[in-house]
Amino acid sequence: MLWLGSPTHNRCALCESRTTMGYRLHFVEPLVILYLFGQTLSGPPTQVYIYNRILHEIGNGSRSAGSVDHGGSANGSHANGSHESCGGSNASDDSSKAEEEAQEQMSQFYLYLSLSGFVPIMAAGLVLGALSDNHGRRVALMLPLVGDILSTVIFILIVHFELPLWILYISNVLTGFLGGTTTLLGISFAYVADTTTKMNRNWRVALLEMALGAVGIGASFASGHFTKVAKGIKGLLAPFYFEVGVDVVCFFYAAFFLHETVGAGGGPPLLADPQHAPSDRHQQGQQGQQGQQQQGQQGQQQEGRRKTVGDYARETVRGFVLLVRAGGDPARRCRLLLLLGTFATVALAFFGGSGLLTLYQQGPPLCWGAVMVGYGQAFFCCVYVTSFIGVTLASRCRVPDGAIALAGMASFAAGMVTTAFARTSLAMFLANIPLMFTVMPAPVIRSMLSKAVQPSEQGAVFAAVACVEMVSALVSTLIFNSVYTATVAWFPGFSFLLAAAFMLIPMALVGVVRCTRDPQPHYTRVPTDNGDASPAYGSIQ
Incomplete structure (x- = not known):
């Protein structure tokens, strides 16, 4: 396989997108x-379903464990968008105690479910991420x-045969070793980085982030009404059959149909836009050709020997060792650690604040039901679209990356302060305005x-x-849910x-990153087909 470097290599590399089945696509979105x-x-x-099962096991057997009422909730009290007993005591004392106990057990169940898959998913993410650079x-x-197909099928069997819920723990552990959503998103962002240049990477990464928000908008509107009209087990399982079908299509x-961006032997990625290929990729292409020659010599010595598990393990470790060493550059290593710390604290504040929105909206004084919560989630997901527009405009105006990040952090802090004092539905919806660049x-x-x-x-x-994002999400759940429980009364x-206060930490870290300049900026030029030279920007703004 030929790597990008000279104009001839560019043309040949792009020709490899054409297969016997037609053209392969360069879009993972x-x-x-x-x-x-x-x-x-x-x-x-x-x-x-899980709430109904827990409530049924507690002792409220007045309804089937798999049924869903027209109110769109597990207890039938969310009709017309509000709790019947929110802020009052219209329900019986026994029913209220059962519902409170069910909520506590469900909260613990989801916490244990997250913990059960934490280690397998993290291990799989690290291994698959490093191996994807080579294979x-x-x-x-x-x-x-x-x-995801296996876990969804297991859940369908649990619902059909009313199997114990603890089977979900086993399912989460087993399927976690295949990666999960965290790994898929991480590899998707790496794919975007492979198919973009440093000039347009902000826009493509922001486009993928906006796609996540657009999905949330449509699914939030649909799910709110779906849970309201679903009847019985068949209605409840329809989304899971749909999910299996979607996973098969994606597979x-x-x-x-998806083009492979990493060459055989772990060579440099093949860019979709070869004319703006950064110089480091050009150099990597030359190094890749030399590496292929060395691999060929080693292959002659080790002909017939297949890779073992130990070989793959060494490749994984080597990928992370190269990342940690940062090419022997202390400034680059410091920058990587600062950026990872910035991302971790941003994710901690974001997951901690946004994760409590639904719980806050369901309680007094708002007392939102399933439909209103769906609307609220959909409006909140609109910040993905407005953030994408903000990143696009700022990048075209050559605004430094650090300044764009600081503007988004300030937007989140302002939106959280506004949400903290929202006491009406109108105020809650208007709180999305300062959150627009979150x-x-x-x-x-x-x-x-x-x-x-x-x-x-x-x-x-x-x-x-x-x-890091997964760890931040777990830590934020432990911290912010505990704080919310302790302060919700007053x-x-x-x-x-x-x-909002947590967001001050990454804002300070971004300031430090902006003061840490690349000692060897890659402002070089790469030859193109017509003999001109196009700039390739390699420094962090």
Whole structure:
């Protein structure tokens, strides 16, 4: 396989996109959109069923464990968008106690469910991310899809045969070793980094982030009404059948229609836009050819020997060692650690604040029901679209990456303060206005991290980012849920103020990153087909 470098290599590399089945595509966004839409649509029915099962096991056997009422909730008290007993005591004392106990057990169940899959998913994410740098992105994308199909089928069997809920723990552990959503998103961002240049990477990463929000908008509207009209087990399982079908489509898309961006032997990625290929990729292409010659000599010595598990393990470790060493450059290593710390604290504040919105909206004084919560989630997901517009305009105006990230962090802090004092539905919806640029830091920091590493390290760095994001989500749940429980009696909005205060930490880290300049900026020029030279920007702004 020929790498990008000279104009001849460019043309040959692009010709390799043509296969016996036609042209392969360079866009991973359709796969991510379909996959997340299926998962988001099946989320509320999963919660409804588990709540019903727990409530039934506690002793409230007045309804079938698999049934869903027209009110769109597990207890039938969310009709017309509000709780019947929110802020009052219209329900009987026994029913109220049973519902409170069911909510506590469901909260613990989901916490234990997250913990059960934490280690397998993190291990799989790190391994698949590093291996994708050497063996390609497509296989690393297909494995999480297989895991999601298996976990969804297991859940369908649990509902059909009313199997014990503890089987979900086993399912989460087994399928977690295939990656999960965290791994799929990490590999998808690495794929985007492979097919973009440092000039347009902000825009493409932000586009993928916006796709996640667009999925949330549609699925939130659909799920709110779906849980309201679903009847019986057949209605409840319809989203899960849909999710299995979507996963199968995504699997075939990755296997037969998606272009592989990593060459054989772990060579440099093949860019979709060769004329603007950065100089480091050009140098990597030359190094890749030399590496192929060395591999050929080693292959003659080791002819007939197949790779063992130990070989793959060494490749994984080597990928992360190269990432940690940062080419022996202390300044680059410091920058990588600062950016990872910035992303971790941004994710901690974001997950902590946004994760409590539904709980806050369901309680007094708002007392929102299933439909209103769906509307609220859909309006909140609009910040993905407005953030994408903000990143696009700022990037075209050559605004530094650090300034874009700071603007997004300030937007989140302002929105959290506004949400903390929202006491009416109108005020809650208007709180989305200061939140409109909330998601801008995530794609920008991902892009900054991608620009700080070599093309052969993209999978490793995005796997590290995915694991950091997963840890931040778990830690934020433990911290903010505990704080919300302790402060809900005297000030329900205190947790949102805490999330705004947390955002001051990454804002300070971004300031430090902006003061840490690249000692060897890659402002070089790469020859093009017509003999001109196009700039390739390699420094972090």
